[in-house]
Amino acid sequence: MPRPAPDTRSRLLAAAAAEFAARGYAGANVDRIARAARVNKAMIYYHFRSKAALYGEILRDMFDAVAAGVQAVAASTRPPDEKIRRFVEAIVSAAEERPHFPAIWLRELAEGAAHTDAATLRHAGAVLAALGTILEEGRRLRRFQPANPLLVHIGIVAPLLLFLASAPLRRKLDRIATANAAVVSRDAFVAHIQRVTLAVLEGRIA
Amino acid sequence: MPRPAPDTRSRLLAAAAAEFAARGYAGANVDRIARAARVNKAMIYYHFRSKAALYGEILRDMFDAVAAGVQAVAASTRPPDEKIRRFVEAIVSAAEERPHFPAIWLRELAEGAAHTDAATLRHAGAVLAALGTILEEGRRLRRFQPANPLLVHIGIVAPLLLFLASAPLRRKLDRIATANAAVVSRDAFVAHIQRVTLAVLEGRIA
DNA sequence: TCAGTTAAACTAACTGGATAGTTAATACTG
DNA sequence: CAGTATTAACTATCCAGTTAGTTTAACTGA
Numbered sequence: 001m002p003r004p005a006p007d008t009r010s011r012l013l014a015a016a017a018a019e020f021a022a023r024g025y026a027g028a029n030v031d032r033i034a035r036a037a038r039v040n041k042a043m044i045y046y047h048f049r050s051k052a053a054l055y056g057e058i059l060r061d062m063f064d065a066v067a068a069g070v071q072a073v074a075a076s077t078r079p080p081d082e083k084i085r086r087f088v089e090a091i092v093s094a095a096e097e098r099p100h101f102p103a104i105w106l107r108e109l110a111e112g113a114a115h116t117d118a119a120t121l122r123h124a125g126a127v128l129a130a131l132g133t134i135l136e137e138g139r140r141l142r143r144f145q146p147a148n149p150l151l152v153h154i155g156i157v158a159p160l161l162l163f164l165a166s167a168p169l170r171r172k173l174d175r176i177a178t179a180n181a182a183v184v185s186r187d188a189f190v191a192h193i194q195r196v197t198l199a200v201l202e203g204r205i206a
Numbered sequence: 207m208p209r210p211a212p213d214t215r216s217r218l219l220a221a222a223a224a225e226f227a228a229r230g231y232a233g234a235n236v237d238r239i240a241r242a243a244r245v246n247k248a249m250i251y252y253h254f255r256s257k258a259a260l261y262g263e264i265l266r267d268m269f270d271a272v273a274a275g276v277q278a279v280a281a282s283t284r285p286p287d288e289k290i291r292r293f294v295e296a297i298v299s300a301a302e303e304r305p306h307f308p309a310i311w312l313r314e315l316a317e318g319a320a321h322t323d324a325a326t327l328r329h330a331g332a333v334l335a336a337l338g339t340i341l342e343e344g345r346r347l348r349r350f351q352p353a354n355p356l357l358v359h360i361g362i363v364a365p366l367l368l369f370l371a372s373a374p375l376r377r378k379l380d381r382i383a384t385a386n387a388a389v390v391s392r393d394a395f396v397a398h399i400q401r402v403t404l405a406v407l408e409g410r411i412a
Numbered sequence: 413t414c415a416g417t418t419a420a421a422c423t424a425a426c427t428g429g430a431t432a433g434t435t436a437a438t439a440c441t442g
Numbered sequence: 443c444a445g446t447a448t449t450a451a452c453t454a455t456c457c458a459g460t461t462a463g464t465t466t467a468a469c470t471g472a
Contacts, residue, residue, distance in 0.1 A: 008447080008448090021316070022317060022318075022320075023232060023317065023320075024230045024232055024233065024313070024316075024317065025233070026229060026230055026232040026233030027230065027231070027232030027233070027317075029430090029431075029432095030431070030432060030433085031430095031431070031432090039448090040448060040449050040450080041432090041433090041449095042433090042434080042435090042448075042449070042450090043447080043448070043449090044432095044433095045432090045433065045434080046446095046447075046448080047447095050432080050433075051432065051433085102316075103316040103317070104316075106312050106313070106315065106316040107230070107312070107313060107316050109312065109368060109371055109372050109375060110227070110230075110308075110309040110310075110312040110313050110316075110371050111228060111229065111230065111233075111309070112228075112374040112375040112378060113375050113378070114228075114229075121379075125379070148390055148394075150389070150390055151390050151394075151395065151398055154365050154368055154369055154395075155365055155398075155402070157368070158364035158365040158367070158368035158369075159360050159361055159364040159365065161364070161368070162315060162360055162363070162364035162367070162368075163360055163364075165315055165316050166315050166318075168318040169315060169318040169319050172318060172319070173327075173331070183356070184354055184356055184357050188354075188357075189357065192357055192361075195411050195412045196361070196402060196405075196406060196411055198412075199402075199405060199410070199411045199412065200402060204405070204410065204411070205401050205402055205405045205410070205411075206401045206404070206405060206410075214421080214422085235456090235457070235458095236457070236458060236459085237456095237457070237458090245422090246422060246423050246424080247423095247458090247459090248422075248423070248424090248459090248460080248461090249421080249422070249423090250458095250459095251458090251459065251460080252420095252421075252422075253421095256458080256459075257458065257459085
């Protein structure tokens with residue numbers, strides 16, 4: 001039933017996100033995306049303008065979501081330590097709603113955000129800015145020590161992204177390797193990042 | 207001067223590492239690698255078997271170097287806390303001798319090590335194993351609390367990789383963004399990771 | 413000491429297959 | 443019937459890998 005444009009568009013977005021995450025922008029194949037979405041390839045060019053535009057749409061959606069999440073946290077009325085916990089949680093849950101986000105973000109970092117347009121880049125910058133706001137507030141309230149926002153940000157985002165993005169690899173290794181006991185649950189990992197970050201901010205490190 | 211086979215091979219390796227780091231395996235272009243190395247494209251197929259073999263060689267060299275470095279640290283006679291500091295330092299200096307390592311490693315993680323052969327994968331696993339040895343020793347000597355090696359490993363490697371791999375992006379952003387004061391030196395960053403890791407291991411968190 | 417031989421190192425030009433993007437025609441629905 | 447959604451088949455380009463032939467350094471032995 002053509003007119004109501006079923007879910008072709010969203011099916012394409014989902015299939016494309018999986019493909020881009022698994023193979024990167026250059027490695028992604030438009031025919032394969034169409035096949036996975038069970039849709040004619042030409043629909044990609046009907047609903048989106050090009051492979052690049054499709055990718056851009058996915059990126060934009062991802063960074064919009066994260067930026068919105070962490071900005072809400074920063075603007076809320078909570079004690080600073082609680083804001084930090086929720087900042088971490090906001091990133092993780094945005095990533096879990098979009099399972100391909102971590103891998104795609106990692107790749108964009110690796111190639112200097114080559115496929116990221118200025119607007120999306122600003123949204124990404126807003127995540128760092130939101131963290132900066134929280135740190136500043138914590139400092140004003142004498143709860144946090146001075147800390148470089150970039151350093152704190154990397155300390156949070158890098159482990160989260162790597163942990164989430166490497167899930168497929170870890171599963172693969174567990175199947176091969178000899179009883180690799182090094183398995184960590186999502187919750188344990190998040191809690192660990194929250195604790196470590198707060199220890200840093202509250203000056204409980206060395 | 208054909209016979210002495212000047213540095214064609216090493217020039218190709220260098221150019222290829224840069225290309226793979228900047229664009230990923232699929233995005234890398236063999237003609238561009240040859241041009242950058244100022245060498246005829248056919249030389250790639252003369253000195254290496256294929257694009258994949260060239261990439262594999264680069265990966266192998268990288269993981270060999272890191273594995274050797276951290277294994278030397280683990281085998282040395284130092285107190286556990288010093289071993290941890292040197293473990294971090296070993297990874298950073300291997301990465302600095304091979305500036306394209308971090309971006310390439312990040313990508314491999316993002317795509318589940320799709321282009322990594324079994325031997326190279328074992329070397330990568332050896333890095334985690336070396337850390338495990340250090341943690342165990344520290345525990346035996348009552349210096350470290352019990353800790354999940356994978357969790358500690360990600361806490362070290364993820365920030366290092368992200369910090370090193372995002373250097374080009376950060377430079378790009380600094381040129382655009384309005385007085386982004388969030389600049390962190392290499393040494394400050396490394397020292398921070400060392401301190402945080404030891405705080406975790408010595409049970410000084412939470 | 414040097415003509416002749418060998419094999420490694422190298423090149424220009426080509427090939428074939430993959431793939432992003434197009435088009436013209438068709439189905440459906442309000 | 444009007445316009446949105448969809449399709450099969452096509453095109454043009456790009457790019458990994460090949461090939462047939464050339465140059466050069468190192469060696470041979472007379």
